[in-house]
Amino acid sequence: MTALVRYRLTTLLLSQRYLAPLLLFAALVTVLTSNDTGPLTAAHAASGLAMLLAATWLTMALAGLDDPPHRAVLTAATGGHRRLTTGTVLAALAACLPLAALGLLLPLLVGDHSPTAADLLLGVEVQLTCACTGAAVGLLTARPVVRRQGHGLLLALALLLVLTLGKGLPPVNLMLTRLSGHHRSADLVGSTALLLALAAVLLGTAAVVGHAVAVRRD
Amino acid sequence: MLLHCEAVGKRYGRGRWILRDVDLDLAPGDVLAVVGANGSGKSTLLRILAGLTRPTAGRRTGTATAQGASVGYVPDRFTAHERLTAMAYLTHLGRIRGLPTATARDRAGRLLDRLALAGGPDAPLRTLSKGNAQKVALAQALLVPPDLLVLDEPWSGLDASAHTALAGILAETAAAGGAVVFTDHREALARTHATAVHTVADGRVTRRADPGPGAPVVVVLTRRGGPDLPGVLDLPGFLDLPGVLAVERHGAELHLRVDRSRTDAVLLAALRDDWSVQAVTRPAPEPAPAAAEPAPAPTPRTTAR
Secondary structure (H helix, E strand, C coil): CHHHHHHHHHHHHHHCCCHHHHHHHHHHHHHHHCCCCCCHHHHHHHHHHHHHHHHHHHHHHHHCCCCHHHHHHHHHHHCCHHHHHHHHHHHHHHHHHHHHHHHHHHHHHHCCCCCCHHHHHHHHHHHHHHHHHHHHHHHHHCCCCCCCHHHHHHHHHHHHHHHHHCCCCCCHHHHHHHHHHCCCHHHHHHHHHHHHHHHHHHHHHHHHHHHHHHHHHC | CCEEEEEEEECCCCCCCCEEEEEEEECCCCEEEEEECCCCCHHHHHHHHHCCCCCCEEEEECHHHCCCCCEEEECCCCCCCCCCEHHHHHHHHHHHCCCCHHHHHHHHHHHHHHHCCCCCCCCEHHHCCHHHHHHHHHHHHCCCCCCEEEECCCCCCCCHHHHHHHHHHHHHHHHCCCEEEEECCCHHHHHHHCCEEEEEECCEEEECCCCCCCCCEEEEEEECCCCCCCCCCCHHHHHHCCCEEEEEEECCEEEEEECHHHHHHHHHHHHHCCEEEEEEECCCCCCCCHHHCCCCCCCCCEEEC
8 A cells, every 4th residue: 555655646746736736735824824923723724724725636636647547557456446545545645744734834934923732733633634625525526536627626616615615514614613713722622633533534435435436437 | 267257247327238148267377369349348348357347247256356366457558648767667566566666676677678668667658659658558467477467459559579578478477377368359369379269249248169270289399408307397297288188208309289279388388498399280180190200290381490
């Protein structure tokens, strides 16, 4: 599995399709949190939103890297569709990790904060929740589930709008609402951990659905 | 049984049946050719055999379907858009198949050498021509000796020397106890390299009569360094090879009667064991006493070296 993740990440790097989501992420976080002296929870909300977009984009790029003939080669080499899907999920999460670190550090660099341990822990939870949710959206809107890129893009935008704007919808909208309402990170660490677990379940479900569709279509 | 397909059918959604009631068995050493017109369902059949496509109806069982079985798949169109070099790509694929990096590099290097990849192992994949990309596609399927090797139109686009290498690879895979399935639209080519030919038409798969004229071929072998030198393959050893019907010793020569369809694999095994081929003859259909007499055999075709 390590070898598959390594291959996926290498081809993502060489294809340079990571550049656009990375730049979008860095730009959003910098613009939304620069010269910010307010509570860190607001900065977390901003970088979480950026992570949701970037994770979706990165996962769609990863899943779309191989055309169907080469996906068949990879399926035979890995020993089945299930392992291939798992590899894509792990590669997507691995690609999101550097972004999560960036999303945690950038607000501290461009703003003026004095973070506590609870602030940092909450930040990690927010980043991972958004990474998992974004990866789930990406899996459901890229090959092999949605074969046409244009349709996938529209579907991804619709899903992201629902997730961010749907009032009180867990995990993303609920988390963003709480982050903008509360200013003490320590109060939110527990409830955000639950939302992170929910996001992980969402990602798992998306992987199972993606796998089932791939098997039916192939 | 390596692979056993029972009443396998495939259709997408509620569309027409692409394949129906396919019964097919593959044993170790089999080389199966699948011929049929474009769009007849050859590729779908191959993908089902390789385990890439789940059949809508029927069952696919056998040791090749078990977890950990090595299945090599060569698609008809290998598009390598990446900036990876051929060597880096094959090393990645070898690692994905569970090889250590050094072993993967070593295997990849030897396979690319054998297939004579133009531009060398460090050519980026996207710069390769169709034939050379096909060689990389072939190499990735052989990084681990496959239990089941499935090739979709492997002969198209390959140059003459790669044709020879591919024929050798197919025979070796079969001789090592693997099974090979390949498609081609040229039936003569299929007959030359396969132990059985199946045709696909109207969603049905039917087995053709055994390829070749049926009469066994006589292979005359001598051993460099004298007949008494102990080798891995000797009189009893040859009898164990699939396709060898009888072995007789005539002085310094061994005369093998070999099933027409297995000649390549037997010759390959003999050559690798330091035997030298004196003659390959096809005796007259009736009767077949040619095995008793060496060189001037009363045959229409005699090749000697």
